[in-house]
Amino acid sequence: MMIPKTIGRYRIKAELGRGGMSTVYLAHDPHFERDVAIKLLPLQLLHQSTFRRRFEREAKVVAALDHSAIVPVYDFGEENGQPFLVMRFMTGGTLADRLNQGALSIREAVYIISRLAPALDEVHSHGVIHRDLKPSNILFDQRNEPYLSDFGTAKITNAHTKLTDTGGAVGTPAYMSPEQIQGEAQLDSRSDIYTLGILLFEMLTGMHPYQTNTPIAVAVKHIFEPVPLILDMQPDLPPNFQEVIASAMAKNREDRYATAVVFAEALNKVVTQLAVESPAILDAPAIVPPGRRLALVISNSEFDDPTLTKLVRSTADVEELLSVLQDPEIGRFDEVTTLVNEPADVVRRAISHFFTESHRDDLLLLYFIGHAAVSSRGRLYLAMINTEHDLLTGTAIPATFIADEMDSSRSKQQILILDCHYSNAAATEGPGLLGTTVDTGAAFSRNGQQRIIVAAADSTEYYWSAEAVTGSAVPSRFTHYVIQGLSTGAADIDEDGRITVDELFTYVRNQLSASAAGEAAQIPRKWSPFAYQEQGEIVIAQTPPEPELLPAPPPPPNTAAPDDTPPAAPAERVIVTGETAASWPKSWLVLGAILLLLLFFVSGGGVLFSGRPQGTVTAGAAINVPAAASTATTTPTFATDASTDVPASTDASASATPTNTRRPLQTATPALARTASATPTEVVASATVTLMATATATPSLTPAPSATATRSDTEAIALLHSSLFAAPDAGAEELVYVDAGEEVTVIGRAAQGNWLYILTADSYLGYVYRPRFDWTGNFESLPIIASPDLEAP
Helix, strand or coil, X not given: CCCCCEECCEEEEEEEEECCCCEEEXXXXXXXXXXXXXXXXXXXXXXXXXXXXXXXXXXXHHHHCCCCCECCEEEEEEECCEEEEEEECCCCCEHHHHHCCCCCCHHHHHHHHHHHHHHHHHHHHCCEECCCCCHHXXXXXXCCCEEECCCCCCEECCCCCCCCCCCCCCCCHHHCCHHHHCCCCCCCCHHHHHHHXXXXXXXXXXXXXXXXXXXXXXXXXXXXXXXXXXXXXXXXXXXXXHHHHHHHCCCXXXXXXXXXXXXXXXXXXXXXXXXXXXXXXXXXXXXXXXXXXXXXXXXXXXXXXXXXXXXXXXXXXXXXXXXHHHCCCCCCCCEEEEEECCCHHHXXXXXXXXXXXXXXXXXXXXXXXXXXXXXXXXXXXXXCCCCCCCCHHHHCEEHHHHHHHHHHCCCCEEEEEEEEEEEECCCCCCHHHCCCECCHHHHHCCCCCCEEEEECCCEEEEEEECCEEEECCCCCCHHHHXXXXXXXXXXXXXXXXXXEHHHHHHHHHHHHHHCXXXXXXXXXXXXXXXXXXXXXXXXXXXXXXXXXXXXXXXXXXXXXXXXXXXXXXXXXXXEEECCCHHHCCHHHHHHHHHHHHHHHHHCCCCCCCCCCCCCCCCCEEEEEECHHHHCCCCCCCEXXXXXXXXXXXXXXXXXXXXXXXXXXXXXCCCCCCEEEEECCCCCCCCCCCCCCCCCCCCEEECCCCCCCCCCCCCEEEECCCEEEECCCCCCCCEEEEECCCCEEEXXXXXXXXXXXXXXXXXXXXXXXXXHHEEECCCHHHCCECCCCCCCCC
């Protein structure tokens, strides 16, 4: 939806937030020369009488309330039939913003409760139950004073009409009282007091009392589980706080404090006692264990089951992966646990410990290498050494088990990488079972917050029925390129010294596409919950430092060149595979170089200087050749590879733009700002010699596209990963993904909303949200595209 220029007399400056029931804008009031916040009912809810009446009632409720800790309402009206509410603009952010930084001090937490409690009692005295107290609805002004806001779901106990059916629960499950979750019609003020107790618990510990991201699971905990011991989460807190919180969050509302002010008074008694006994603790920030970087690598290439032994085996170098992750200059992981070919019960226990024993600020990486199977009921399982193909439920690791462990973890940063082949364990046979898309993201991110999932493949390569196995696969190259991108630093696309998950994914996908050599490329996928798209910015490694070049040795005595003779250039290195240096006379070296150069020009340069070495690289002898021998040759660019495990041949050059294999709903391959290529001046020994860059070759860097560079009005660069939609609506069909850094052509705009109509490099047409792109053109001058032909070529 396009940001309006004005609403009533108010000039819109920016969009502050968007939710399911309203959109909030920052606006300027020209009459009083002040900024205000305007809450607007979305167009799609105009014809739903319940939402419209609830919106109008909020204005009347807040206007009737008079308290200094309630965000005041200035105005109410309609703009083209859309009701809007004008409120004070709060510049201090929300309590949710502060909790994202961790727990508050005792004094600050108690002050917030003490200031909000009288305001909440004022609300209750008017027969109003807020029903949606939560951190995002506690706002702060420029003086750091907290305020209650958002009475859109408030309940009026003496109302003549009801806006929710009897038995319906309204609110946010994580902050609802047990009776509110059960949909009791006779809610009273003590429901809000229960929520106030949750807020105090969260402010003192930095964590919600019930650690789960599943709405149903948290609702069950609110109803049935006792209040968690706050000292278990924050041992340094005085024990008296446990009693206060237990009373506020009592399951039976008769056992709670009668009013919010009584709750605040009980808190202040604890603080008064602490001021005498331990005054320093009041202002001390909560001690939060420093974040660690923890990895669990599970690799499985062996099976006891005869059917599973027919599947392709993993060739990933687990030891090299561990080395990179543990390297203090690259991965910097504090702990890396490895399980290789272990049975399912051992793996289950390790996964549970891994996620359960983490802290809020820990970064967790679970990396699985092996095989996965989709059952006949569509459920995903990871195969272990003792997995039986016809007993997946009991002998494999269910994706739902891992997802539940991730949901229950305290860690807020989680990465799951799956380098596995997929099988379809269907009960019936059929060719249609091969190539079936596997939605790995749905299996692992259904409840996840702040989580990113990466899979090395997107579809099934086998299916089995009874004892028969149909299909084939080549070993995955995914982990090989992960190691290469991290160890060489080539995955640091923006060259800022850090490698994010997004950058690593882009690099690996690009290398897989380039190495396909005309065959179907291995297509990795990446998922993250929509509300947490920025999780792709999690830093998984640092760029390794450039190797130091040793100074050239001084010339031997009595061998200096005459004064009129230019000094000899330093010797070049050439690696010759399968032969020793002594077996190559210098004349053959020069002749071979000339022949290779001629063949290069005849062939147009398209094959000989492939970005990958031709043939398997074996240990070769490095020989020094005078620089004069290289003057008749052209300096080619060779790809730098951190491993010698390379394909037998390839036609694609890693230094050229790879063949684009983007398909609908697959992330595309943008131009890389930093490549894996190096440009050493190599001396070619023969047309059959395999060359590889030396370990000390400095990678060549292609400058990243500058956001400030001069571009035409039709060129735009994606600032973030963005979806290309079939219509100017985030709920419309997603055609493809546009990667950060990818350049697109702007063709027009939507009739309504802040949407650009663009053409991608792959000739896909569709709409993108304008703020996600760096574009310098004039939006109003663009032609309006109303009914374009949206079929992808």
